[in-house]
Amino acid sequence: MNSKRTAALTQQLVYIGPALLFFGITIIIPFVMGMYYSFTNWNGVSGNVEWVGLDNFKQIFTNDSAFAQSFWFTTRFTIVGVLLTNVVGFFLAYFLTKNIRARNWLRTIFFMPNVIGGLLLGFIWQFIFVKGFATVGEVTGIPFFNLPWLGDEVTGFWGIVMVFVWQSSGYLMVIYIASITNVSKEVMEAAEIDGANRFQVLKSIIVPLIMPAVTVCLFLAISWSFKMFDLNLSLTKGGPYRSTESLAMNVYNEAFLNNRYGLGTAKSLIFFLVVAVITLIQVRLTKQKEVEA
Amino acid sequence: MRTKKPPMSASHIVLQIVMVVVALIFLAPFYFLLVNSVKSLGDIMVDAANWPTAFHFDNYSKAWEMTRFPEAFTNSIIITVISNLIIALLSAMAAYRMVRSNTRFNRIVFMLFVSAMVIPFQSIMIPLLQVINFLGVNNSIVGLILSYLGLGIPLSVFLFHGFVKGIPLEIEEAATVDGASPFKVFARIVLPMLKPMMVTVIILNCLWVWNDYLLPSLILQSPELRTIPLATFAFFGQYSKQWDMALPALVLGITPIIIFFLSLQKYIVEGVAAGSVKG
Numbered sequence: 001m002n003s004k005r006t007a008a009l010t011q012q013l014v015y016i017g018p019a020l021l022f023f024g025i026t027i028i029i030p031f032v033m034g035m036y037y038s039f040t041n042w043n044g045v046s047g048n049v050e051w052v053g054l055d056n057f058k059q060i061f062t063n064d065s066a067f068a069q070s071f072w073f074t075t076r077f078t079i080v081g082v083l084l085t086n087v088v089g090f091f092l093a094y095f096l097t098k099n100i101r102a103r104n105w106l107r108t109i110f111f112m113p114n115v116i117g118g119l120l121l122g123f124i125w126q127f128i129f130v131k132g133f134a135t136v137g138e139v140t141g142i143p144f145f146n147l148p149w150l151g152d153e154v155t156g157f158w159g160i161v162m163v164f165v166w167q168s169s170g171y172l173m174v175i176y177i178a179s180i181t182n183v184s185k186e187v188m189e190a191a192e193i194d195g196a197n198r199f200q201v202l203k204s205i206i207v208p209l210i211m212p213a214v215t216v217c218l219f220l221a222i223s224w225s226f227k228m229f230d231l232n233l234s235l236t237k238g239g240p241y242r243s244t245e246s247l248a249m250n251v252y253n254e255a256f257l258n259n260r261y262g263l264g265t266a267k268s269l270i271f272f273l274v275v276a277v278i279t280l281i282q283v284r285l286t287k288q289k290e291v292e293a
Numbered sequence: 294m295r296t297k298k299p300p301m302s303a304s305h306i307v308l309q310i311v312m313v314v315v316a317l318i319f320l321a322p323f324y325f326l327l328v329n330s331v332k333s334l335g336d337i338m339v340d341a342a343n344w345p346t347a348f349h350f351d352n353y354s355k356a357w358e359m360t361r362f363p364e365a366f367t368n369s370i371i372i373t374v375i376s377n378l379i380i381a382l383l384s385a386m387a388a389y390r391m392v393r394s395n396t397r398f399n400r401i402v403f404m405l406f407v408s409a410m411v412i413p414f415q416s417i418m419i420p421l422l423q424v425i426n427f428l429g430v431n432n433s434i435v436g437l438i439l440s441y442l443g444l445g446i447p448l449s450v451f452l453f454h455g456f457v458k459g460i461p462l463e464i465e466e467a468a469t470v471d472g473a474s475p476f477k478v479f480a481r482i483v484l485p486m487l488k489p490m491m492v493t494v495i496i497l498n499c500l501w502v503w504n505d506y507l508l509p510s511l512i513l514q515s516p517e518l519r520t521i522p523l524a525t526f527a528f529f530g531q532y533s534k535q536w537d538m539a540l541p542a543l544v545l546g547i548t549p550i551i552i553f554f555l556s557l558q559k560y561i562v563e564g565v566a567a568g569s570v571k572g
Contacts, residue, residue, distance in 0.1 A: 008394070011475055015390035019383045019446050020402060025428075026421060026443025027409050033420035044419075092315075100309045108558055109316045115554040115561070116547050117504025119522045123529050124326050124543055127536060131341040132325045139342065166319065171565060178566035216569045227413045230506050234526075248415045252507075255419050265419050272416035279411055 038266035043259050056266035066242055067267060070250035074226060077161065077246065081225035084165045086217055089172030094202070096173070097180045107177070111170035118167065122234025125163045126150070129235075153243035156236045160244065163231055168224060172217045179213035180206060208291050215286040219279055226275055247271055330540035337536050349537065356528075356541035364517060365524035366549065372434055372509075372520060373502045376441040377495050384446050384494065385487055388453030389479060393462075403454065406447040414444070414507065422511055432514045440512065441502055449494045452568055456490040457483075493564035496557070503550055521546050 038056055042049045060067055092110050096103050113121065129149035137145030149155045183206055191201050207214075229248040232238060238245030238253070245253070251271055255264030329337050331348045356362070391399045421440060422431070430436030460483070468478050506522040513519065519527065525546045532538040554561055 007475075011390065012394070014476075015386040015479075016399070016402065019387035019450060022383070022439065022442040023406065023409070023446050024443075025424060026440050027412065027417060027447070028405075029424055030417040030420035031412065033423065034417060037420060095308055095312055098308060099305055100312060102313075106312055106316050107562065108555075109319055111558075111562060111565075112551070112554065113319070115500055115504075115550050117506065117522055117550075119504070119506040120525055120543055120546050123525065123539070124322055124547075126533075127329070127540065127543075128322050128325055131329070131337065131536065132322075135341040166322075174562050174565045175569045220569065223411075223413075227415065229415070233506075234529075248413070251415045252418075256511075261419055268413075268416040268419065272412055275413050275416075276411045 034265045034269060037262055038269045040262045042262040042265075044255065044261035045259065049262075052262070056263050057270075059263065060267060060270065066245065067250055069242065070238075070245045070247050073157070073244060074228075074247040077157065077164075077228065078222060078225040080161050081164050081168075081228075082218060082221040084161065085168045085172055085221050085225075086214075088165055088169040089217065090176050092169060092173040093176030093180055094206070096177060107173070110173055113167045114171045116167075118228075118230030119234045121163060121167055122231045125159070125166075126235060129159055150236055152240060156240070156244040160228075160231055160235050163235065164225065164228065167231070168221065172221065175213050175217055175220075176210065179210040183209045208289075211286060211290040215283060215290065218282055218286055222279055222282055223275065226278065247274075326540060326544060329536060330544050332537065334535060334537040337540075352537050352541040353545070356538055356545060359538070360524045360528045360542050360545065361516075361519070362521075362524070362542075362545050365519050365521045368434065368518060369503060369520040369549075372437055372441070373499055376438045376445065376502055377498050379438070379442055380445040380449050380498055381491055381494050383442070384449035385453050385484065385491065386479070387446070388450045389457050389483055389487075391450070391454060392457040393465075403450070406450050409447045410451065418507070418511060425512060431512060432518070434513075434518060437509055437512045440508060444508075445498050445501070449498065452494055452497075453487065453490055456487060460486055490567070492560055493568045496561050496564040497568050499553075500550075500561075521549070 037049075039051060039053060040049045041052045041055075096107055096110075100106075116124075133145045133147075133149050136142070147155050150159045187205060187209075188201055191205050196204070227248050228246050229252070232244065232246045232249050236244045238249050247267075248271070251264055251267045254267055255261050258264075325341060328343075328345060329341055331350060331352060332345045333347070333349050336346060387402075391403050425431050425436045425440065428436070428439070430439060464482060464486075465478050468482055469475070473481070504522065506526065509520050509523055510526070513523065516527070525542060528542050529539055532542075
């Protein structure tokens with residue numbers, strides 16, 4: 001009996017031990033430490049850590065216009081980014097499941113931007129915005145290309161949105177394709193026989209049946225856009241005048257540029273709570289819309 | 294997929310044309326990147342859209358040397374391969390044990406892993422650096438890999454967990470009756486059956502680790518430890534207006550992952566689909 005328990009314990013240790021150990025070191029411990037630091041005035045360098053209670057949070061909510069601005073920027077970016085990536089991703093998938101040629105090639109092309117990291121993508125697009133758009137604008141005379149891309153708040157915002165959509169919609173497309181292919185041909189044919197037009201099939205049959213994929217894609221798009229950092233860094237660095245600074249970048253700057261680690265961890269804690277709440281609400285809401293085929 | 298192609302209707306032909314145009318728009322940035330990477334700076338400034346009048350392939354040899362590309366490439370490979378192998382193995386083991394021994398403790402651990410998936414990296418990065426410093430592995434590849442292990446394990450365990458649940462117990466029981474030890478059962482029987490999910494987990498983690506910028510930028514300070522994103526960032530900061538240097542460096546930077554993608558695209562696309570639908 002006893003040896004059996006020892007054996008079970010050994011197995012538990014061998015199988016779960018290492019995973020739990022690394023998880024503890026890199027996530028649990030820092031997370032708990034972060035909660036502690038968010039109530040201190042730690043500057044990251046000196047050993048001098050003073051408990052300041054809720055001061056950091058008070059400062060963030062009442063006296064930090066940059067944080068408020070980055071929050072607003074991130075919120076707008078998330079709304080626009082999530083909508084556009086999902087609409088583009090869905091329609092690419094919808095059309096690629098139709099009877100057209102070279103579907104695999106097209107799928108490969110639409111997915112490709114996604115395998116390149118946000119940092120390099122952002123640099124590539126910096127060139128496109130600065131030189132490529134200018135040249136196209138000269139040749140065609142279309143005013144859209146002659147805007148001061150990335151140079152002011154509006155073009156900075158839409159520039160990041162554009163690259164984000166270009167990067168992410170292919171990923172969501174792959175998920176939507178898998179889901180649309182699973183909608184049974186019989187259901188769709190039955191609807192067509194009953195006289196439903198394409199739009200009705202799309203609205204009343206395909207969309208309800210792929211709601212599980214919608215849940216996943218919204219979840220992914222929300223967490224990508226809310227946590228967006230690399231694209232921000234490589235496209236605008238938050239400028240001009242911090243007008244395109246994302247929340248993630250605001251947290252980063254507070255800690256590593258201003259050396260206010262205590263304040264930075266407080267911001268990161270708020271950041272975590274917002275991400276957690278938004279994604280939980282979203283998953284709950286869209287799960288309700290899922291139906292059985 | 295399908296063997297014979299029925300003739301296309303008029304609306305499908307329009308759709309076909311639209312999709313090809315959209316695909317070309319998707320590819321346009323790559324055209325600008327490639328074409329201008331072999332021009333002289335003067336030519337780029339004059340006309341960024343045209344085909345090069347003269348090919349300056351020496352742009353590439355300069356970028357190759359100045360980004361110290363071979364070194365960055367080696368660092369990226371070492372970090373990606375080692376973290377991936379360890380994450381995949383440890384996550385498979387943990388997920389297997391959690392499914393087969395459904396104790397309260399294991400259920401709590403699993404819940405912790407799942408909840409941790411919502412924590413944004415920025416929320417833990419500041420104290421994580423403290424931990425890394427405390428362990429004495431700051432500014433080292435070991436410290437970086439160690440961080441990737443903990444950060445990568447939750448999602449990987451989650452994916453394996455769903456997969457192991459679908460594996461019937463009978464095979465393992467038969468092997469146990471035949472006298473195989475539990476570890477042998479896992480290594481010889483369970484692990485091979487996990488292969489499809491293993492591919493998914495490794496692909497998702499490869500894309501993440503290879504492209505990651507923020508974490509390595511915080512942990513690795515020495516120039517000789519730079520990964521490809523770090524080397525590109527440093528180089529781009531210095532030569533951001535010198536496009537004849539910056540563009541070939543960017544092409545070099547994206548080439549390995551593009552080759553990886555094009556040669557394994559079937560698995561990557563399937564892996565992405567399989568890795569997400571489970572959510």
